[in-house]
Amino acid sequence: MVAGPLATPERLSFELASCRVKDVALRRYRDTDRAGCLAVMRTNVPRYFLQREVNGFGEWLANRTSPYFVVERDGDRIVGCGGYRIDQASGVAHLVWGMIASDIHRRGLGSLLFAKRLDEIRGQSGVHEVWVDTSQHSQGFFERLGFVVQSKSANGHGDGIDSVRMRLALRSP
Numbered sequence: 001m002v003a004g005p006l007a008t009p010e011r012l013s014f015e016l017a018s019c020r021v022k023d024v025a026l027r028r029y030r031d032t033d034r035a036g037c038l039a040v041m042r043t044n045v046p047r048y049f050l051q052r053e054v055n056g057f058g059e060w061l062a063n064r065t066s067p068y069f070v071v072e073r074d075g076d077r078i079v080g081c082g083g084y085r086i087d088q089a090s091g092v093a094h095l096v097w098g099m100i101a102s103d104i105h106r107r108g109l110g111s112l113l114f115a116k117r118l119d120e121i122r123g124q125s126g127v128h129e130v131w132v133d134t135s136q137h138s139q140g141f142f143e144r145l146g147f148v149v150q151s152k153s154a155n156g157h158g159d160g161i162d163s164v165r166m167r168l169a170l171r172s173p
Contacts, residue, residue, distance in 0.1 A: 024109065026116050029068035029081065034061050036078030037070065043102040048137055050158040057097060066096065069116055071109055079104055082113045086124055093121040095132040114145060122170065130168040135161045142166050 029037070038058055045051050061068075064083070071080030082098030095117060100109045121127055131150075132142055135157055139149065147166035156163025 023074055024079075024112065025072045025075075026069055026112060027072065029061075029064075029070050029083070033070050033078060033081070034058065037061060037081045040078060040081055040099055040101045044099050046160075047102070048099065048135060048161070050161065052158070060097065067117075067120060068097070069113065071100070071113055073104075080109050080113050082117060084117045084121055084130075086121070086127060088126065091126045091128045093124070093127050093130045095130060098132075110141060111145070128170055130170065132166050132168075134164050134166060136164055137161070139164045139166070142168075 038054060038061075041049055041054055041057055045054065049057075066083055066085035068083030069081065070078050073079045080098075080100040083096045084093050085096055086093045095114075098110070098113060098117075100113070118130065121130060130147075132147060134142055136152075143149075143166075145168070147168045149164060150167050151163075151165045153163040155161065
């Protein structure tokens with residue numbers, strides 16, 4: 001991974017080129033993707049998500065109002081998903097419900113999904129930072145992308161899953 005304090009277009013181009021899983025497509029979420037996204041989440045329970053969050057995620061998918069994407073492999077298997085929302089008044093973007101199937105972690109797909117979301121966020125005028133509320137298990141991933149820890153709360157998401165709030169300052173393109 002390219003070193004540097006902030007996610008830059010050059011760094012993201014490197015991330016995309018170094019993705020170690022082939023035959024991958026990234027596209028916008030469709031209502032028919034719900035079951036596939038829920039299946040991805042279930043592969044990440046209980047390490048990254050609590051069982052009780054699965055229903056909440058399903059409800060969020062049914063009622064979402066912000067951009068959301070899926071990562072497909074081999075033409076039709078959903079292996080990842082994630083989105084973002086923007087608070088226009090504050091100029092802050094928030095990453096939401098990002099995940100990759102646990103059997104293919106550490107192969108570049110999380111970086112691919114992040115790059116797509118960041119590219120879209122950068123296209124929004126007035127957005128100057130990105131926040132994510134993650135766990136201690138994903139903290140290192142986001143640190144490698146340039147995020148900085150702003151606060152931590154032990155068991156903040158539930159037993160054994162800390163809440164780690166992180167921030168990424170954006171440069172102008």
